[in-house]
Amino acid sequence: MTTLDADRAGYRRDLRRWRNRSRRVKLARVVLPVAMVGLLATVGGQVAWRSFTAGDRRPAESRAQIRMVTPRFYGQSSDGRPFIITARSAVRDENDLKRVFLDAPTLTLGVGSPAPTRSTADRGVYREDTLKLQLYGNVRMDDGAGYRFASDEALVDTRNGNTTGETELQGEGPTGQVQSNAYSVYDKGDRIIFRGGVKTRIDRKTGETVPQDGAAPE
Incomplete structure (x- = not known):
């Protein structure tokens, strides 16, 4: 092969490459604009759809949980006895701000008196509108006068100091020991009524056990 033939062969190869590249460029000039238009249409459609649906969605309400550490609630009963409720921590009900959940609550009724009454529990629920404290667990x-009671639940009305419970109660004091399935405490603790199994009333002033409703003392 002469030099002239080699030059012609190289020219033909270059020409073929140029023609192939030219076809690709022409194809790209057609395809790329179409692809860009399609992409812009897709993006525009998504933006329009989100704008349309956003009007129907309400922003989610963000409620920060109201947590208190070592809270204290003060008040006074109807007979003038001050009381205080303390706890390790407390959380307000998001749906009812007058309702407070207590961790390890302690109620002291008759603060400053010679013999205040104290009630403790694992958990509690205090309503600031009714001034009632529900105690749960231990x-x-x-x-404050030598009488101690243990139960699983108790409802204390701090307005009058009355305490009621519909669970088993065990108690001990100067007049002995007692056990019942339910109980009620009235008159600043001077009158205690036991119900269910043991229906008695203990007169703490005399130390005598008085039968109630015809039930024999136990």
Whole structure:
């Protein structure tokens, strides 16, 4: 092969490459604009759809949980006895701000008196509108005069100091020991009524056990 033939062969190869590249460039000039238009249409459609649906969606309400550490709630009963409720921590109900969940609550009724009554529990729920305290789990009550009671639940009305419970109660004091399935405490603790299994009333002033509703003392 002469030099001239080699030059012609090289020219033909270059020409073929140029023609192939030219076809690709022409194809790209057609395809790329179409692809860009399609992409812009897709993006525009998504933006329009989000704008349309956003009007129907309400922003989610963000409610920060109201948590208190070592809270204290003060008040006074109807007979003038001040009380205080303390706890390790407390959380307000998001749907009812007058309702407070307590961790390890302690109620002291008759603060400053010679013999205040104290009630403790694992958990509690205090309503600031009704001034009622519901105690749950390992409820312990001490009247400050030698009487101690244990139960699983207790409802204390701090307005009058009355305490009621519909669970088993065990108690001990100067007049002995007692056990019942339910109980009620009235008159600043001077009158205690036991119900269910043991229906008695203990007169703490005389130390005598008085039958109630015809039930024999136990």
